[in-house]
Amino acid sequence: MKRLKVAITMGDPAGVGPEIIVKMFAKHDIYKYADVFVIGDLFPMLGAQRRISKNMAIRPIKDINSLSTDKNIINLLDMRLLSPEEYSLGEAGKESGKASYEYIIKSIELAMSKKIDAVVTAPINKHSLHMAGIKFPGHTEIFAKYTKAKNYAMMLMGDKLKVILATIHTAIKNVPGELTVKGITSLLELADRSLSKDFGIKHPSIAVCGLNPHAGEEGAFGDEEARIIIPAVKKAEAMGIKADGPYPADTLFNKVVNHKTHDAVLAMYHDQGLVALKLLSFDTGVNVTLGLPIIRTSPDHGTAYDIAGTGKAVEKSILAAFHTAIGMAKNRAR
Secondary structure: OOOOEEEEEOOOOOOOHHHHHHHHHHHOOHHHOOEEEEEEOHHHHHHHHHHHOOOOEEEEEOOOOOOOOOOOEEEEEEOOOOOHHHOOOOOOOHHHHHHHHHHHHHHHHHHHOOOOOEEEEOOOOHHHHHHOOOOOOOHHHHHHHHOOOOOOEEEEEOOOOEEEEOOOOOOHHHHHHHOOHHHHHHHHHHHHHHHHHHHOOOOOEEEEEOOOHHHHOOOOOOOHHHHHHHHHHHHHHHOOOEEEEEEOHHHHHHHHHHHOOOOEEEEOOHHHHHHHHHHHHOOOOEEEEEOOOOOEEEEOOOOOHHHOOOOOOOOHHHHHHHHHHHHHHHHHHO
């Protein structure tokens, strides 16, 4: 098998992205697993390197086919988008938002042209994106648009749990209206295919959460289970997918985590699934975009403006995202 090549986008220059990237390289033998480079800007990366490790060096590159594998060097594809005056650590800004977006676009171009095998994205700030006039909710939607993915989903994962979200960043009051039989069936089909293709799980089993307390208790607390979720599960089962439910969310996660009853959980809304995931894997959670023609993973945290530049940011989540991307690339190559 050929040696893998992975790009890491620097994320928001004013956030913790540069810092966790430097920590990842400084503390771990990254080049043991792949040829790796960062897509970003020199000034934020140099600032982070000087704060974190004097033993490390930033190496600007123009050619991604000439990468150093010296453990003390970080290869940087310098986009030259920012001067030091154009961003401030810990603060949202138009220039930071625009730059973080351009790093992502460059990574997609390289991945779609098969020049790299995977992308790991450091955190971006939605407010900074919007200040720059870029009206995407986040990474997931940017990757979906520019890879032309029609059926895609967000999966958050840790060592003990994988959670796919039926709805993502939407108000609780809007969740019932966004759930459809077709949508849940498509998500189950996507999850089944992705768990098999990207994670090497043969015939994966997927547990489906109910929306309401006690999964509706036969209509006592709502009818979304009977009208939407149960028909979707039955359709998926008819397609040969090992999906079952809906289960009450307050008991399901204990079964999946402690008794290993299923390979993944489909949650109906953001906090229903992610409270459990983050309780178990707060520092090591990984965000995976399912359904893309390319591999994209990220740490499961934001830009953390409140600690940017302090040296307090932890690299465990981006390291886990890197190893997840490596595993996915190997599974796809097989």
